[in-house]
Each structure stands twice: as C-alpha cells, then as structure tokens.
Amino acid sequence: MKPIISTVKGSRDFYPEEMAVRKWLYGRLQEVSETFGYQEYDGPFLEKIDLYAAKSGEELVKEQAFVFPDRGGDLITLRPELTPSLARMVAQKQGELVFPLRWWSFGPFWRYERPQKGRSREFFQWNIDLIGALGPEADAELVAIGATFLKQTGLKSDEVTILVNNRRLMEKALLDIAIPLELHKSVFRLIDRRDKLSPEAWESYALELGLTSEQFMNLVGLLGNTSLWEQSEELRRFFAALEVMGVREYVRYDPQIIRGLDYYTGTVFEARDRDGEFRAILGGGRYDNLVGDVGGSPLTGVGFAMGDVVVSLVLKKYGKVPAFQPSPAPILVTVFDEERLSVSTGFAARLRAAGLRVNCFTDATKLQKQLKFADKMGFRLVAIIGPEEAAQNQVAIKDLVSRTQTIVQQSEAATVIQQILAGG
RNA sequence: GUGGCUGUAGCUCAAUGGCAGAGCACUUGACUGUGGAUCAAGGGGUUGUGGGUUCGACCCCCAUCAGCCACCCCA
Structure with missing residues (x-):
C-alpha cells in the first residue's frame, strides 16, 4: 500500500x-x-494583505494569517475574518x-x-x-x-x-x-484575563498596572455587581x-x-x-x-x-445534533442476477421519473449482501425483482422497518412506495 | 510563536528491552430468493516517519510529523 x-x-x-x-x-x-x-x-476567499493591515493590524495579520505571494509578486491572504x-x-x-x-x-x-x-x-x-x-x-x-x-x-x-x-x-x-x-485599555485587558489567572496572580497583575489597592478593591466590587446594567x-x-x-x-x-x-x-x-x-x-x-x-x-x-x-x-x-441518515434515498433497488440487471436498472429509472430518490445496485452480488448493505445504509425500503416477479411485471417491496413485504405491479410501485413513505 | 502529554490492526486499547495481542468492526460459511441475532472459521501490522544506543527496541535516546492540553490569540 x-x-x-x-x-x-x-x-x-x-x-x-x-x-x-x-x-x-x-x-x-x-x-x-x-x-x-x-x-x-x-x-472573496482571497484578499490582498493591505486590506487587513489597515484595520486588524498586528497579531491577526502578522501571526495568524496565511499569506503568500502570487505569481505577480503581490502578497495574497486567505481571509482570516x-x-x-x-x-x-x-x-x-x-x-x-x-x-x-x-x-x-x-x-x-x-x-x-x-x-x-x-x-x-x-x-x-x-x-x-x-x-x-x-x-x-x-x-x-x-x-x-x-x-x-x-x-x-x-x-x-x-x-x-x-x-x-x-x-x-x-x-x-x-x-x-x-x-x-x-x-x-490595560484594565479592560486585566478584566478579560481574570478567569485565566489565579486570584493572587490576578491581583499582582492589577497592582503592576499601577492600580492602588483601593482601586483594586473597588474594581473587584464592580465586577461582582450584576445590577450595574441598571445604571x-x-x-x-x-x-x-x-x-x-x-x-x-x-x-x-x-x-x-x-x-x-x-x-x-x-x-x-x-x-x-x-x-x-x-x-x-x-x-x-x-x-x-x-x-x-x-x-x-x-x-x-x-x-x-x-x-x-x-x-x-x-x-x-448536549445531544442536539440530529441522527445521521446515511442514505439520501429511502429505497434501494436490488439486482437479482445478471439477467435481471437491466430490469432493475430500468425499474429504478422509472421510480426516479416518478419523483422518488432511488439507489440502484449495479452489481449482481448475493441478495443477502445487498440487504445487508441496505440495512447499514439505513434504507427504509428495498425493491426486489426476481424471475417470478419479472415474469409478471411485478416487484417485491420490502419494508425494513416493519419487516413486511408486499408484491405489487411495477406500474403501481411508485404510488405504493409514496404511500408507505408518507404513512411514516 | 512558547511549554507539556500522546502516537501500536479500520476503531478503542494491551504487551518487564526478549515470538506484536484483545474487544468491536471486516471477510467467508452455517443460510444455493431476503437485513439486524447466534455460531464457526479467516484476513488484516515497516508499532506515525527518519536516525541512534543495544546481542536484541513498540519500549531507551535524538530529530521530525500529527493529534491533544495549557499559554498567546480568538470563532
């Protein structure tokens, strides 16, 4: 490999x-x-570096932006904001x-x-x-x-x-x-960093900035005042x-x-x-x-x-992301064997023409394998056209959720499928 | 950019410096027209990469890459 x-x-x-x-x-x-x-x-995703130099300046451009010269020599930036x-x-x-x-x-x-x-x-x-x-x-x-x-x-x-x-x-x-x-400006920065530092380290940081201990005490009181907004x-x-x-x-x-x-x-x-x-x-x-x-x-x-x-x-x-639905199509059309490959392919195309989303197998592998695939991919329905169904223009519609199977005329299949899907 | 922790099978992880393993997943079969369960068998590895130490390295050392954590900064 x-x-x-x-x-x-x-x-x-x-x-x-x-x-x-x-x-x-x-x-x-x-x-x-x-x-x-x-x-x-x-x-644009690409901008000239000058755009950021004007405003964002310093850190964001110098340290945090992807900057590279283009073939003409201009400095191009992948936008950082x-x-x-x-x-x-x-x-x-x-x-x-x-x-x-x-x-x-x-x-x-x-x-x-x-x-x-x-x-x-x-x-x-x-x-x-x-x-x-x-x-x-x-x-x-x-x-x-x-x-x-x-x-x-x-x-x-x-x-x-x-x-x-x-x-x-x-x-x-x-x-x-x-x-x-x-x-x-420096006091704002001090406030911003309060949760990052230990109370002792934060206090000495404050005094280093030049705050008197009285100002410091008042600042602590200020930051504890959750009613301040009323002013x-x-x-x-x-x-x-x-x-x-x-x-x-x-x-x-x-x-x-x-x-x-x-x-x-x-x-x-x-x-x-x-x-x-x-x-x-x-x-x-x-x-x-x-x-x-x-x-x-x-x-x-x-x-x-x-x-x-x-x-x-x-x-x-917090468990808010919806469960992943692997297959965008609710139905899988299986391929019974080599002889029935084109029957299945054509049937799937007719379902699509009727407005359904359809996944159709393209290889005549064992039916068991195709059903296992259907199960893992989360299909609701599976269509099977074997020799018996094919002889009478029928199709078996298998519901993987209710574990039931019905045989219908191929011409009516789209309607039946839509009913099953609509019924929940 | 600074400091620290961690890299072993697809995934989660074991393995005193001495034969590289388990669970899950996967493949096949039991089941020649039907999914989840069960049982059985099987495949899978340059131990991140490159050096070094050693009779011998997943293990120790160095470098490098990646992931994570704390700074920095911020979404």
Missing part, C-alpha cells in the same frame, strides 16, 4: 456524517438569519446600498494557529451584521438572533447563555472608582427589547465580559455553554467607524461571528 498523504495541519475532512452536521448547521442559521430579514452575501471585506464592500457602494443594512454570510476562513479543541486552521464562520442602525434595540436584535439560533438548534437557556456588557458603561464605572482614562439607559432599553422579543431568558448581564478586540465601542456579548467547558460559541458587539477605516463615511454597526467548531462541540455534548 502506498502511504496516504496526510491532511494539512488543522484542516478537516468532511465525511458524509460531518458534512450532514455542517449542512444542518447552515440550514439553521440561514433560517434564523432570514427570519430576521437579513440578506446573504459573501466576499470577514469584517474588513464587509467594510470594503459597504464603502464601495455606500451611495447605492439601502440602509440599515442587514447582511449575513457563512463560509470558510483560515488562521495559522496551533490547532486544539474548538480551534482549527480552516474553519467555517457565520457572520451577521446590522449596519447603519443606532439604537440599543439594534444591539438587542443581534443578541436575539444569536439566542434564537441557539434555541432553534434545541439548546436550552440552562445549557447556554449569552453574556452581555457595555464598554461605555464600563468606562464610566471605571472613572467613578477613580481609574483614569489612560489606564482603561445604563442603553442597557435598560436593550434588556427591555429582549424581553418583548421573548428571548430574555437566554441573556445575562455580566460585568466581566469585555471581549479582546479593540474596535468594540458599546455593547459586547458572547455565548458560552453552561459549564464553561468550551471557548466562546459566538462573540460580537457594537463597533464604530467600520466603514470609515477603509475610506467611506463613518457608519456604526453591530454584529457577531460564530465559528462552526465550538458550536458543533457544544451541540454534540
């Missing part, structure tokens, strides 16, 4: 079973996106697009990272954005979309939660406890909107949610599973100057991204 060339590190093969999950996931998020009136779009492409697409046609813009997309992305659980180098991501809407109700709509999606997949509100905070509120709260503006007009309206949209139970205020990305300016949120076993299922928030950064007029937006890897792990853990 020749050695098998392995897959590229961090990439995945989608065997039919995995492909079914991906397709199912796509179906759910398409449904939710369109339920809220969002239009599907996509950008969609937002810059979105910003460009909006800026390019800013004058003719109809705002507010509601757009969603699902496609592949690449990041050159060390793969581990919930993180691969090639992954699929759902991006959904609302651009050009100002009120906190817009933020609530995006969170409601995330919550509705989770709900549609069967995840319950005691299994997953969307945690929400607001950066403007946090800025104000930090000023209230006398932490000066110039420290906010924000924005968040009061936000939660009220979620209430009337019927998804409030999926959403919780958490003063510790900050999100790593610097471009978030207002509401930030992320979905996590109950046990906090996995990294964030989805993450997003409100951002300013999305379009301004690439040369358009300033426009604000709110949106989130969801990778396929973590959500698949969560859905699997």
Whole structure:
C-alpha cells in the first residue's frame, strides 16, 4: 500500500456524517438569519494583505494569517475574518446600498494557529451584521438572533447563555472608582484575563498596572455587581427589547465580559455553554467607524461571528445534533442476477421519473449482501425483482422497518412506495 | 510563536528491552430468493516517519510529523 498523504495541519475532512452536521448547521442559521430579514452575501476567499493591515493590524495579520505571494509578486491572504471585506464592500457602494443594512454570510476562513479543541486552521464562520442602525434595540436584535439560533438548534437557556456588557458603561464605572482614562485599555485587558489567572496572580497583575489597592478593591466590587446594567439607559432599553422579543431568558448581564478586540465601542456579548467547558460559541458587539477605516463615511454597526467548531462541540455534548441518515434515498433497488440487471436498472429509472430518490445496485452480488448493505445504509425500503416477479411485471417491496413485504405491479410501485413513505 | 502529554490492526486499547495481542468492526460459511441475532472459521501490522544506543527496541535516546492540553490569540 502506498502511504496516504496526510491532511494539512488543522484542516478537516468532511465525511458524509460531518458534512450532514455542517449542512444542518447552515440550514439553521440561514433560517434564523432570514427570519430576521437579513440578506446573504459573501466576499472573496482571497484578499490582498493591505486590506487587513489597515484595520486588524498586528497579531491577526502578522501571526495568524496565511499569506503568500502570487505569481505577480503581490502578497495574497486567505481571509482570516470577514469584517474588513464587509467594510470594503459597504464603502464601495455606500451611495447605492439601502440602509440599515442587514447582511449575513457563512463560509470558510483560515488562521495559522496551533490547532486544539474548538480551534482549527480552516474553519467555517457565520457572520451577521446590522449596519447603519443606532439604537440599543439594534444591539438587542443581534443578541436575539444569536439566542434564537441557539434555541432553534434545541439548546436550552440552562445549557447556554449569552453574556452581555457595555464598554461605555464600563468606562464610566471605571472613572467613578477613580481609574483614569489612560489606564482603561490595560484594565479592560486585566478584566478579560481574570478567569485565566489565579486570584493572587490576578491581583499582582492589577497592582503592576499601577492600580492602588483601593482601586483594586473597588474594581473587584464592580465586577461582582450584576445590577450595574441598571445604571445604563442603553442597557435598560436593550434588556427591555429582549424581553418583548421573548428571548430574555437566554441573556445575562455580566460585568466581566469585555471581549479582546479593540474596535468594540458599546455593547459586547458572547455565548458560552453552561459549564464553561468550551471557548466562546459566538462573540460580537457594537463597533464604530467600520466603514470609515477603509475610506467611506463613518457608519456604526453591530454584529457577531460564530465559528462552526465550538458550536458543533457544544451541540454534540448536549445531544442536539440530529441522527445521521446515511442514505439520501429511502429505497434501494436490488439486482437479482445478471439477467435481471437491466430490469432493475430500468425499474429504478422509472421510480426516479416518478419523483422518488432511488439507489440502484449495479452489481449482481448475493441478495443477502445487498440487504445487508441496505440495512447499514439505513434504507427504509428495498425493491426486489426476481424471475417470478419479472415474469409478471411485478416487484417485491420490502419494508425494513416493519419487516413486511408486499408484491405489487411495477406500474403501481411508485404510488405504493409514496404511500408507505408518507404513512411514516 | 512558547511549554507539556500522546502516537501500536479500520476503531478503542494491551504487551518487564526478549515470538506484536484483545474487544468491536471486516471477510467467508452455517443460510444455493431476503437485513439486524447466534455460531464457526479467516484476513488484516515497516508499532506515525527518519536516525541512534543495544546481542536484541513498540519500549531507551535524538530529530521530525500529527493529534491533544495549557499559554498567546480568538470563532
């Protein structure tokens, strides 16, 4: 045997079973996106590196993007995220697009990272954005979309939660406890890292940043204040909107949610599973100057991204992924022997012409083998045309679930099959 | 990019430095016109890859690749 060339590190093969999950996931998020009136779009998979240099900068491009020169010498990047492409697409046609813009997309992305659980180098991501809407109700709509999606997949509100905070509120709260503006960026980072460090390490990290022990104590108190949101007009309206949209139970205020990305300016949120076993299922928030950064007029937006890897792990853990149906066709037409091969082939074709999905054997192997194949592939029905049936233009229809068999005229077979399938 | 753990049959895993095994899966038969169960038999391995130490290496050492875990970052 020749050695098998392995897959590229961090990439995945989608065997039919995995492909079914991906397709199912796509179906759910398409449904939710369109339920809220969002239009599907996509950008190129290949982009010039300059597109990311402008905005994402540093880490994402230098360390995490797949970059290579094309034959003309330009540096090409396999897109590590969609937002810059979105910003460009909006800026390019800013004058003719109809705002507010509601757009969603699902496609592949690449990041050159060390793969581990919930993180691969090639992954699929759902991006959904609302651009050009100002009120906190817009933020609530995006969170409601995330919550509705989770709900549609069967995840319950005691299994997953969307945690929400607001950066403007946090800025104000930090000023209230006398932490000066110039420290906010590093304090945000401090807050973001709290769960990663031991309490002692976290405290010394805080003091290293230059916080006094009084400021530190106040910060700890602040992060324990789950009612902080009530001080924000924005968040009061936000939660009220979620209430009337019927998804409030999926959403919780958490003063510790900050999100790593610097471009978030207002509401930030992320979905996590109950046990906090996995990294964030989805993450997003409100951002300013999305379009301004690439040369358009300033426009604000709110949106989130969801990778396929973590959500698949969560859905699997909570048993929400539907059982795999190996065969897309419900019926298998067997081949009795060499002489009957063309009879079966022709019969299968007539069933297809009648609108049925049909799998037809192409080799005259032992019937027992074909039935075993049918069993493993999960066919509901098997058609058998032996010499006796063939002589009278009949066919035996065997129901593998009820373990019964009926003999009918071939001309009536399609109708009979449709009845059996419809009957459950 | 940094540190750690693990790579043995299709899968899950055994095997004091001394003959590479089990369960499941697979193939065949019992059953020459009928699936799941049972029974019987059988096939399957360059022990991730390449070096080294040793009389002898799945086992020890080095390198490399891959998977996983923690950083980093984030979906």
